Amino acid sequence: MAKNLQSVRGMRDILPEQSASWQYIENIARELFTSYGYNELRSPIIESTDLFKRSIGDTTDIVEKEMYTFDDRNGDSLTLRPEGTASTVRAGIQHGLFHNQQQRLWYIGPMFRHERPQKGRYRGFYQAGIEAYGIDGPDIDAEVIAVAARFWKKLGFKKVRLEINSLGSNEARQNYREVLIEYFSKDTSLLDEDSQRRLHKNPLRILDTKNPKMRELVEGAPSLLDYLDEESKTHFAGLKQRLDSMGIEYVVNPRLVRGIDYYNRTVFEWITEDLGAQGTICAGGRYDGLVKQLGGRETSACGFGIGLDRLQLLVEEQNLNQADNNPHIFLVMSGEAAELTGIKLSENLRDSNASLRLLMNAGGGSFKSQLKRADKSGAAYALILGDAEVESRNIVVKPLLTNDEQQTISLDDLSDFVEQHIIN
Ligand code: ATP
Ligand code: MG
Secondary structure, three states, X not given: OXXXXXXXXXXXXXXXXXXXXXXXXXXXXXXXXXXXXXXXXXXXXXXXXXXXXXXXXXXXXXXXXXXXXXXXXXXXXXXXOOOOHHHHHHHHHHOOOOOOOOEEEEEEEEEEOOOOOEOOEOOEEEEEEEEEEOOOOHHHHHHHHHHHHHHHHHHOOOOEEEEEEEOOOHHHHHHHHHHHHHHHHOOHHHOOHHHHHHOOOOOHHHHOOOOHHHHHHHHOOOOHHHHOOHHHHHHHHHHHHHHHHHOOOOEEOOOOOOOOOOOEEEEEXXXXXXXXXXXXXXXXXXXXXXXXXXXXXXXXXXXXXXXXXXXXXXXXXXXXXXXXXXXXXXEEEXXXXXXXXXXXXXXXXXXXXXXXOEEEOOOOOOXXXXXXXXXXXXXXXXXXXXXXXXXXXXXXXEEOOOOOOOEEEEHHHHHHHHHHHHHO
16 A cells, blocks of 8 residues: 555544534434425535636635635536535526525535634535525524524534624625725735735725734724615614524624625624634525526525534534434354344344344354454443354343343344333
């Protein structure tokens, strides 16, 4: 084997030890989204580069520095998706999902961004998201936020803060843009390189800077909320009313602009203090112009993306995984007759108990070494079958997690016993 064959920097293997908490989180996500009437849309991981340039925006960090872009064998420029919304919109337009109808969609899967890897920030990471199309009132913004709130409740997260803001209409943002350019132009030496470049192209981006040296400057900037158009003000008020009515707490953060250009009106982030610098676990908002921008008809839209890697860190660090993937039963067999009876017995038990997790010993071994495997597997019970038991049509049931006595039961009663005492 070649030396030093390693995964690509920033791309992670999820090992069996962690996969239980991943599955736990993903299962909750799927059930939750479905329970609110959202349906899954699976899109390809590779799209044409143009799609992301036209949606996420040319002057964003993602498009300027983070995309995995390459030419394929035909010379077409392709990109590994850095986020899920662009593909969802592309697919929706392509398949006519938005025409004269409402759509509630969800997705889950890997995304790729060439960033500096650190805790909670990877080059290959996972997002789950929901998106609602064709609904323009604040009721749907509130529903989308409520889905996230319920996600945290189901996972047992306590300290998550919701920040909301409104970016207003395109015209309102255009006015605000001028005000911002004026503000930041007063002393351009205070701006870092990225911000100087973006000053005239996209000054709102400066508010989203991660550079701590610019914090004071950004905090002194005029507030977008003072430049909102009337309709956006009403929309924002409607959202706040609904959040209040559901008892979902929030903070209005007038500097919140998000790192993607397609947003308008509502934007929001859910932030935890428990992960250090990488505290944003969910981000979203409204993107009413995006469908049209990508060639579809005018369609209002609202959604969020959740960083699943960060959820998994929280679940693991706070021991919140309630799911159990360990086997109920480890089947120990010794002797040829026992092995033949045992393999058939395993299949019969699986036939009659659909939720049974049974790990059958394979590869032989002494009773002692098989019982060691049983302990290591985390199984709750060992079922022990030797040639003598086969002869007398019995099996030994040995509890592994308690000090209860082992007992011998008839093979004819085993299925009922498993159902009554082992699975439940
Ligand atoms: P950040 O400010 O952390 O860079 P972002 O604004 O780039 O986030 P979005 O594009 O809105 O993030 O993505 C939504 C969520 O996906 C983020 O809030 C975060 O939880 C997660 N996320 C984004 N980039 C990464 C990454 N490189 N690794 C892990 N999770 C990520
Ligand atoms: Mg980012």
